[in-house]
Amino acid sequence: MTNLQESLVREFLRTNRSGAYSSSTLVDCNTRKYHGLLVVPVPELDDENHVLLSSLDCTVIQHGAEFNLGLHKYQGNNFSPNGHKYIREFDATKVPTTTYRVGGVILQKEVIFQHYEDRILIRYTLVDAHSATTLRFRPFLAFRSVRQFTHENATASREYSEVENGIKTCMYAGYPDLYMQFSKKNEFIFQPDWYRGIEYPKEQERGYASNEDLYVPGYFELPIKKGESIIFAASTSAIKPTAMKKLFDDEVNDRVPRDNFYHCLVTAAHQFHRKEKNHDRYLLAGYPWFKCRARDTFIALPGLTLAIGEIDYFEKVMMTAERDLRAFMEEKPLSGKIYEMEQPDVPLWAVWAMQQYAKEVGRDKCFEMYGKLLHQIIKYILDGKHPNLRLDDNGLLYSNGKDKAVTWMNSTANGKPVVPRSGYIVEFNALWYNALKFCALMASEKGDAKGAEKVEALAAKVKDSFVETFVNEYGYLLDYVDGTMMDWSVRPNMIFAVALDYSPLNQQQMKSVVDICTRELLTPKGLRSLSPKSGGYNPIYVGPQTQRDYAYHQGTAWPWLGGFYMEACLKLYKRSRLSFVERQMVGYEDEMDYHAIGTISELFDGNPPFHGRGAMSFAMNVAEILRTLKLMEKYSYQK
Template sequence: MSYIKFDKEQVVNLEYALSREVIRSNRAGSFSSTTIVGCNTRKYHGLLICPVDAFGGERHVLLSSLDITVVFDDKSFNTGIRKYKGDYFSPKGHKYIEALEMETLPSRIYRVGSVILKQERMLVHYEEQYLVRITVLEASEPMKLQIRPFLAFRSIHELTHANMACNTRVDYIPNGIKSKMYEGFPELHMQFSTQVEFVHVPDWYLGVEYPEEQKRGYDYSEDLFTPGFFELEANEGDVIVFSASTREEKPSGLKAKFTKTVARKTPRNSFRHCLETAAQQFIERRNGKTYLIAGFPWFGSWGRDTFIALPGIALAKRNKLELYRDVLDTQVGRMKDGLFPNMGNVGNPAFNSIDAPLWFFWAVQQYLMRGGNDAWLRYGNAMKDVINAYSHGTEFNICMRDNGLIYADAPGKSLTWMDAVVNDVPVTQRKGYACEINALWYNAVCFTLDLARKARDRKFVKEYEKLPELINKSFHEIFCSDEKGYIADYVNDEEGKNFFVRPNMVIAVSMPYSMLSADEMKRILDVADKELVTPRGLRTLSPGNPKYKGTYSGNQEQRDNAYHNGTVWPWLLGPFCEGWLKVYGKQGYQKVRKLIFGLEEVMSEHGVTTISEIYDGDPPHAPNGAISQAWSVGEVLRVIDLLENEYANL
């Protein structure tokens, strides 16, 4: 029995079915994504989405969708589905779905009269190739299959419309065709495992709508190009494999390739296996470098997200130290003036993150704890570069003041992870001293000093050995309040201390080197537990605050205003749960276990078999944002690993 499955009643209910999406990556920059019934609801949906070097490596939708039509008794039954204006869906192929399973591959069973078809779909690892295996399970008489591809050839962030520049010509190749709508793009090779006839009738399908883009306040209507359709005869027992690829394939090998590729896949037959397979999707190997993608479908490789997600992605259970090193090495190679890229594509990164370099130290600590004994030899120079850059000052007015604490003030910039900006004004004003930044700073300095002492780096030790004591003293003077019982979120020269209840203070508790006493940790965690913890993660602001936003919806400005003002983030369960176990030990074990394994409920929601980026602050905590987020998955895996290893014998 499949772990994740959907029955006919669920899939014919479009409100239910269209709210559940599937994402698969090839681990080399390409991905495939759509809803469980195959109806694209986002501009980011498509069956074959690939990076295109001619356009800076940005990902582009090549194959948007595929209509598979069953023809018998002079009647046609199209199993595809698209949305048009006025909530009109055509065709309505979802009504033919009998069952849908997600265990190894997204697999749909269609019943059309006396014909039963099984469609299994996959993206091939490390290749830009999308495969569909069609199995005729039952057919009382001969029939035909017509397969019509819909092409977009545009950036995932844009939409396309009918135009005269489109190349409508196709070239014939073994058992198929190749097509390229515009110059600069790769050719799309569409082939079958058996002989087919291609009917060349190029056309545009106008006004296809993407309701998720409409909800988000973006353009949501586009036109899709089809070069024509393929036709073949089929009988009961036949197995046909369709391939869409950026290179020509040998048709005779497609069936075997599909079978071999399936055999190598890990079944999604448990909560743990779902998370582990989701984790592998974020790894991207391109041009000799290894990156970690922050989230699907729209994020790229971000420094902060990489360092926070990587321990859970690469080390939890599997302990893939080589993979871990590859990702860290790639990031170190991109470092500039003590800063790591925060966002942007590989060729044009932005460095506006004060915490990414400090999370790097934490990531190296996790590496060392799991057997990475070459940590200092490999990363010591980079660590010292960050310490030196921060202590003497670097870009964005990031600098250490005389009190040993890190202060930052860059007008119009949000440098911490709460980084939403609307009309060049940070939504979450946190300039000055931020609590988690200085907790990370203290951890970084202490960790580097410890390794430097062991390596007998006397020069570094002499320069910085008195700094931890100064940081600790200043931190308590500036952030702590006996009256409040928790620490300030940030402090600056103009506003003084801001005591909004936010989850950043929990990060200070969780650090390996923490300035907080056991009593201070307990009080902080208790406040967070009371005001921030939900079954889906931690709120970014207490509901008692006038600025609290309980739902994440509307256009981009409305969503940005809610992003860090109440919206729940699952990744924050990592520092909270680690801090809770640190403080409460055996007494806290069951609470942490309940929190983490409670997320099994989301495996059949939003991003099916993975964890979303964010959830509403208000119950029932509806999922939102990216459908699969690396640090959501990574931190949950890391906490499971803590429960099963470090805290297993409590």
């Protein structure tokens, strides 16, 4: 903890399951503009999150001597006030807990985010002290979007009002009031000032602007006795100070301990939940900058819910997503909360998600819940209603991705896709074949023999065309085919043609695809997005944003693709591959105490040491690792 080279690369994330979050490094030194102690959505302003309270510096005072436990990075690589040197221990098992030692003073700090409320709670306990001790708290305010910076200005309001055991303040019109309260009476000293030139190295790395000024309205001061605990609450609404202790204890009891790999992943899965005031349920694609995206929702949904036995949450998210998917297919207005519903593979991933649900609860229940939606999706595609998904005479689906990225490989540079996948796209058509076979089975079981026969006939045509179009003489699948244009790059998208329940490939072709993925794409952190043997391999995701965009899908490794690879291995080789899959899981277990503690980064470098990059926590990665663990359990019981 005292070595900043070690501690500044480790981040922590707390969420309230309603879109708000709290995040920083383990030593509470913000290194991203997205970091903050209280970061909340402000729908009245826009659909972004906003940093209200950036940080809270605590100072221990004894015999007139002040020891500031805070830490900020300023321009010129200056760190101040270097409070990290007092840290003796950090424990994240249940509640992130930091223990400071200042001479004979031992102070413990526990931080928790209240579920479904925009309220961060911090409990300070004076474990030991040999003389009278006072704590001073200095709040650093930002009141800005996570995508912007704040600088010293005359517009910012310095007004504040006293509330019970604290104050409320609001720097700019349109923002909610920020309430800062303690469980114990205290003195607030109004001493307004701007702390200038605070710097965020993660933004520097990306070539962005990287410094800002933060406003400090003054400080709170209160005495604390040995063995005593006081609680600080920062929120957009007031709280009764007498209720803080019970609230904190209740929230602690509601947490899953991070005492093993699985529990870390379960906790991470819950962090992607977003419950709106109208009870709509969403899954965020990741933290700190991702919103809810349609493709990510359907891919991540089975792993984040069914794999951990939370069938009811699957149904709640699906209910919300189904409403927007139907609205899109019927050309009606969307709610605006789920982005990228227009992407052509979204309906196909929705069918896959429902197929996973059927495995968990049975096809009868699945048909009862989603039979009409399945029928509508297939009919929608057959009728050619999607603006960028054409059903050709050979049974394959064609999508135009030359000018705008239409697949999960969606990075752009100069307004154009870096990987312009267009035409017959391999995973689109693997998903299409799988969807047809699944829907034919459902129709047959429900007595619609004529409908099932019609869909089966189309599936047979798709199968023949798929093999003819994508299988090449080198034993792998072309990534996309558009007329005479064939992409011979070795990419991971072919793994879906093996992993999905229904494959258009024969056993030998499936084994050949898995073998090539193993030889050229497999890393301890998932599958590479491009083989090192293919042109344009660029595996290190660093540097300015443009440089990162060119590396994003050109060799970086993605754990969620690894999930489908593991499924393909288990499908082909059954229990004989279980020990191999277990060894792969160890590569992810290491991540639990690195990068973002207890969760999985967005992507990893494709070359050793496979460093985690991008967003600190990514839903599809967490989901597919959880789904792999569930699959391992299933295959371990099979003979």
